[in-house]
Amino acid sequence: MFKNLNEKDKKKIYSLLSLAVVCAIALIVISGLPGGKEISKKEDNAKQTNSDTEASQEVGKQDLENKLKKILAQIKGVGDLDVMITFESSEEIQPAYNSNSTTEKTQEKDKQGGERTVTTSSENKTMITSSSNGPIVIKTNEPKIKGVLVVASGASDPTVKENLYNAVQVALQISGHQVEIYIK
Structure with missing residues (x-):
C-alpha cells in the first residue's frame, strides 16, 4: 500500500494512524468515566425543571382566577360566580448570558x-x-x-354587569373586548 512512498512519508502516515488510534481509545475510555453520567443527570434535571415550571405556571393561573373570583364576589348583587381566564402566552423568563461574538473579514486578490x-x-x-x-x-x-x-347569577342586573365588566378590566389591566359577562 505504501510502496511508492519514501521512508519519511511512511513514518508520517504511521504516526498519524497511531495518533488516531490513541484518540479513539481515549474517547472510549472518557465516555465510560463517571463524568459522562453527570451530563445525563444535568439533562434529567433540565427536564424536571421544565415540568416543574409548567406545573407552577398552571398553579399561578389558578391562583389568578381564584383571586379574581374572590374580589368579584364582594361586589354587591353578584351572587353565585365563576371565572375563567385564558392566556395567549405563558410566563417568559429571560436568563442572563455571557456572549462572545467575533467577525472576521478577509479580502483576497489574485494575479x-x-x-x-x-x-x-x-x-x-x-x-x-x-x-x-x-x-x-x-x-x-x-x-x-x-x-x-365571568358567569354570575347577578349579571341580569345591568348595574351589576357593568360593575363586573369594569372590575375585571381594572384588576387585570386588559381591554374591554377581552371581557365577557354572562348570566348564570
Missing part, C-alpha cells in the same frame, strides 16, 4: 485582478447559572391574558 471578500462571524452564548445550577434570571415577563369569562 488576474479578481477580488473576493470572505466574512466569517460567530457568536457564542453561555447561560450564567447560580451555585445551585439554576439560571440567573434578568427579567420575568408575566403571561399575556387573551380573555376573561
Whole structure:
C-alpha cells in the first residue's frame, strides 16, 4: 500500500494512524468515566425543571382566577360566580448570558485582478447559572391574558354587569373586548 512512498512519508502516515488510534481509545475510555453520567443527570434535571415550571405556571393561573373570583364576589348583587381566564402566552423568563461574538473579514486578490471578500462571524452564548445550577434570571415577563369569562347569577342586573365588566378590566389591566359577562 505504501510502496511508492519514501521512508519519511511512511513514518508520517504511521504516526498519524497511531495518533488516531490513541484518540479513539481515549474517547472510549472518557465516555465510560463517571463524568459522562453527570451530563445525563444535568439533562434529567433540565427536564424536571421544565415540568416543574409548567406545573407552577398552571398553579399561578389558578391562583389568578381564584383571586379574581374572590374580589368579584364582594361586589354587591353578584351572587353565585365563576371565572375563567385564558392566556395567549405563558410566563417568559429571560436568563442572563455571557456572549462572545467575533467577525472576521478577509479580502483576497489574485494575479488576474479578481477580488473576493470572505466574512466569517460567530457568536457564542453561555447561560450564567447560580451555585445551585439554576439560571440567573434578568427579567420575568408575566403571561399575556387573551380573555376573561365571568358567569354570575347577578349579571341580569345591568348595574351589576357593568360593575363586573369594569372590575375585571381594572384588576387585570386588559381591554374591554377581552371581557365577557354572562348570566348564570
